Each structure stands twice: as C-alpha cells, then as structure tokens.
Amino acid sequence: AQSVTQPDIHITVSEGASLELRCNYSYGATPYLFWYVQSPGQGLQLLLKYFSGDTLVQGIKGFEAEFKRSQSSFNLRKPSVHWSDAAEYFCAVGAWGNQFYFGTGTSLTVIP
Amino acid sequence: DAGVTQSPTHLIKTRGQQVTLRCSPISGHKSVSWYQQVLGQGPQFIFQYYEKEERGRGNFPDRFSARQFPNYSSELNVNALLLGDSALYLCASSFFPSRQGFTDTQYFGPGTRLTVL
Numbered sequence: 001a002q003s004v005t006q007p008d009i010h011i012t013v014s015e016g017a018s019l020e021l022r023c024n025y026s027y028g029a030t031p032y033l034f035w036y037v038q039s040p041g042q043g044l045q046l047l048l049k050y051f052s053g054d055t056l057v058q059g060i061k062g063f064e065a066e067f068k069r070s071q072s073s074f075n076l077r078k079p080s081v082h083w084s085d086a087a088e089y090f091c092a093v094g095a096w097g098n099q100f101y102f103g104t105g106t107s108l109t110v111i112p
Numbered sequence: 113d114a115g116v117t118q119s120p121t122h123l124i125k126t127r128g129q130q131v132t133l134r135c136s137p138i139s140g141h142k143s144v145s146w147y148q149q150v151l152g153q154g155p156q157f158i159f160q161y162y163e164k165e166e167r168g169r170g171n172f173p174d175r176f177s178a179r180q181f182p183n184y185s186s187e188l189n190v191n192a193l194l195l196g197d198s199a200l201y202l203c204a205s206s207f208f209p210s211r212q213g214f215t216d217t218q219y220f221g222p223g224t225r226l227t228v229l
Contacts, residue, residue, distance in 0.1 A: 004154075032215040034217070034218075036220070041225075042222060042223070043116075043202055043220040043221050043222040043223045044155070044202065044204075044220040045220070046217065046219065046220075049217055051215075090154050090155070092154075094215035094216075094218075095215070096215070097160060097167055097168040098143060098145065098160055098162075098167070098168070098206060098208055098215050098216060098218070099145075099157050099160060099168045099170070100145070100147075100155070100157060100204075100218060101157070102147075102154030102155045102156075103154050104152075104153055104154050105153070105154050
C-alpha cells in the first residue's frame, strides 16, 4: 500500500541555519514525489516535484530535494532558512489515477 | 493567471445538515480532486474527476459525493453532517493528459473551512 512518513512532527531552527526535512515513502512502482508548503489557514503551495531523471531537484524559494530510491526517501533541504519559511511542510507521493498520498506534515519554527 | 478558486471560504453547519462546496480549476485543467484535511493531519484523498467522470474515490462514506460540470468546475456534497466532518476541504486541479501518464502535478486552492456544530 502507498504511504508517506514524515518522522519529524516539529522542527525548530535558527534563521540562517540549514534545514533538512525527512520524507520516506512506500510505493510499488516508480514514485512521483512532491513537497508542498502550507501557511496557517491556507492551501498548499507546490515547492518542487520529482518525476524522473536527475535525482536532485530544485524548487522555489531556494529549496531542493534529493530522491534516493535505495532509501525510499525524498528529503527536502534549504541551505539558509529565512523567518518567512516558518510553515507546515507536506511530502506527497502521486499514485495511479492521480491520487496523492500525503504525510502528516512537519511544522517548522524559525527562531530569529 | 488565476489559480484554483474555492467557495465559500468558511462555513458553519449543524449536525445532520447538508453542505455543498464549490471549486473552479485553473484554466485549461480538466482534472479536479478533493481532499479533506483534519486539523493537525495531512490531506486525505476523497475524489478525483477527469472529463466529468469519477476516476478515483478514497475511503469516505457514501455521504460524500461530487460531480464535475462541462466547464470542469466541481462541487463536493456532504450529507448528514457529523462533528467529525469538521475540516479544511481542499480542491486541486491538474491538466492530467492521458498521454503523459497517470499522475500530474496538482495545484491546490485555498480551501473551505467547514465547522460542524
């Protein structure tokens, strides 16, 4: 069965520090992987996606993610976090029929 | 270009009532999906419609139904509301051309916050 695990419920980092959010997926076929960000009370904004090809993908707002098939992971990274990055981050796998499975999310707090 | 739009923004209903939520996809997108996001959780898939046909359904009771119109907009209906239906309901659209495979990027609207009292 398809599933996504985000092991870290909440992460706190200082502004300017690097960030890595973990995502592990379970899917029988080639995964289509996504990272979305959600600000309080808002919808989901697409940060980046992986369909095929280069395993390191670049997204908006300086984010990048690396697909590692051997580890079933798709971790999100940013070299220097800004206070405006504080939000909820969701990893998702796109399955057959365009049905997306989301993780439970990681809440990011940024300390000035 | 306009993104996905949803209406209403907020809605308060009482148990047993019925509710209809509306969604307009990005221009040119033919697929609409609905998700339920309970507070503190990730979105859960409810329905996917493509070219006015239901193409997928999540693990939700028959109280939940949806349809897609010729202009690709969509409605989600929930009957006999329960307290547990309180959530943010998200609509997502995608182009989803069949020649490109079975998964396409989904773009989400701002959601409708439903509160059931």
